Amino acid sequence: MSIQYEVEQLADSYGVADSFPKDFGYGEEEADIEDSPAPSDSKPRILLMGLRRSGKSSIQKVVFHKMSPNETLFLESTNKIYKDDISSSSFVNFQIWDFPGQVDFLDPTFDYEMIFRGTGALIFVIDAQDDYVEALSRLHLTVSRAYRVNPEINFEVFIHKVDGLSDDHKIETQRDIHQRANDDLADASLEKLHLSFYLTSIYDHSIFEAFSKVVQKLIPQLPTLENLLNIFISNSGIEKAFLFDVVSKIYIATDSSPVDMQSYELCCDMIDVVIDVSCIYGLREDGSGSAYDKESMAIIKLNNTTVLYLKEVTKFLALVCILREESFERKGLIDYNFHCFRKAIHEVFEVGVTIQRPTGSQAVGSPCTKAVALNGTPRNTV
Numbered sequence: 605m606s607i608q609y610e611v612e613q614l615a616d617s618y619g620v621a622d623s624f625p626k627d628f629g630y631g632e633e634e635a636d637i638e639d640s641p642a643p644s645d646s647k648p649r650i651l652l653m654g655l656r657r658s659g660k661s662s663i664q665k666v667v668f669h670k671m672s673p674n675e676t677l678f679l680e681s682t683n684k685i686y687k688d689d690i691s692s693s694s695f696v697n698f699q700i701w702d703f704p705g706q707v708d709f710l711d712p713t714f715d716y717e718m719i720f721r722g723t724g725a726l727i728f729v730i731d732a733q734d735d736y737v738e739a740l741s742r743l744h745l746t747v748s749r750a751y752r753v754n755p756e757i758n759f760e761v762f763i764h765k766v767d768g769l770s771d772d773h774k775i776e777t778q779r780d781i782h783q784r785a786n787d788d789l790a791d792a793s794l795e796k797l798h799l800s801f802y803l804t805s806i807y808d809h810s811i812f813e814a815f816s817k818v819v820q821k822l823i824p825q826l827p828t829l830e831n832l833l834n835i836f837i838s839n840s841g842i843e844k845a846f847l848f849d850v851v852s853k854i855y856i857a858t859d860s861s862p863v864d865m866q867s868y869e870l871c872c873d874m875i876d877v878v879i880d881v882s883c884i885y886g887l888r889e890d891g892s893g894s895a896y897d898k899e900s901m902a903i904i905k906l907n908n909t910t911v912l913y914l915k916e917v918t919k920f921l922a923l924v925c926i927l928r929e930e931s932f933e934r935k936g937l938i939d940y941n942f943h944c945f946r947k948a949i950h951e952v953f954e955v956g957v958t959i960q961r962p963t964g965s966q967a968v969g970s971p972c973t974k975a976v977a978l979n980g981t982p983r984n985t986v
């Protein structure tokens with residue numbers, strides 16, 4: 605498909621400190637930000653668990669560190685818990701803990717009570733290209749332990765590496781894993797424990813889509829965001845709108861019309877184009893400046909009368925819309941509605957920050973640890 609694009613004023617300045625370094629600002633292990641509301645260990649966390657070589661580290665590297673899928677072939681096995689704090693450059697203020705495959709619950713040094721108590725979501729990764737009998741028994745052991753400690757955890761199962769399977773085989777594998785995992789829970793009288801299943805691969809957008817759904821469940825403001833998006837698109841003649849965390853390309857909310865993978869992929873690709881072009885042409889001569897800032901916006905006109913429209917919402921968030929060319933003729937109206945939408949989003953997250961502030965760090969184990977803290981609005985820009 606040939607693409608004609610205009611990228612306007614991609615970057616001006618957010619200051620050197622806010623510029624995107626090569627990995628878009630993600631720190632390595634446990635990089636804590638100075639004005640972080642909670643000490644790094646009490647931040648809500650997402651756990652990545654599963655058997656050895658199931659693909660846990662690859663998922664984390666591809667989604668949050670821009671590693672290309674082929675490079676994951678050279679990843680070494682993880683042999684201790686790897687804590688990745690992604691709050692300094694992402695909207696979502698959480699930690700991801702990547703576990704080594706062989707976590708032993710009987711090991712007295714493994715304080716699983718402490719770990720599960722502060723957990724928002726537990727992602728269990730199953731290698732769909734391998735025999736998954738052992739993975740299923742490990743899944744059962746892990747989720748039943750975790751549920752006893754903290755029934756508030758969202759349990760997510762990634763049936764991973766499905767790029768190697770045919771479409772029929774994918775459906776059959778998902779059905780089989782779903783059936784067996786739930787039978788095991790029923791046998792243990794744990795019917796209330798709900799597992800969600802996703803077919804994923806790092807070689808396409810499915811891993812970003814699945815991670816988006818996991819993160820969305822942890823955002824308390826989700827219904828408000830969806831509502832705002834619905835109002836915005838219905839008053840602007842827009843077909844679909846996604847609110848993206850720019851760095852990870854996770855969408856944290858969309859309007860209530862169904863998501864089709866193609867639209868999502870198109871929007872992800874647009875973010876890549878904007879950031880890449882901006883990194884080349886948007887920085888100052890001395891290389892300072894930021895690839896994404898308040899001025900960031902882009903319009904891409906496709907040759908099938910579809911228009912993609914991207915605009916900055918906050919330091920970490922962008923709105924990407926899909927609309928028809930004829931609707932785009934009323935750009936003034938869209939921009940006015942966007943202005944109101946942006947203001948509302950800032951208000952939603954300002955309230956969130958104000959509510960979080962008096963309590964300071966969240967008490968580990970309190971019900972609110974399920975919800976991720978959000979970097980929705982930069983405090984000094986509203």
Ligand SMILES: Nc1nc2c(ncn2[C@@H]2O[C@H](COP(=O)(O)OP(=O)(O)OP(=O)(O)O)[C@@H](O)[C@H]2O)c(=O)[nH]1
Binds near residue numbers: 654675677679765807
């Ligand atoms: N085909 C395919 N291979 C994948 C996918 N994800 C990961 N892999 C490969 O699986 C292998 C193991 O990946 P890792 O990410 O190291 O697995 P891990 O679960 O972190 O392993 P441990 O650190 O030993 O627990 C690597 O060779 C990856 O390239 C996928 O979606 N599809």
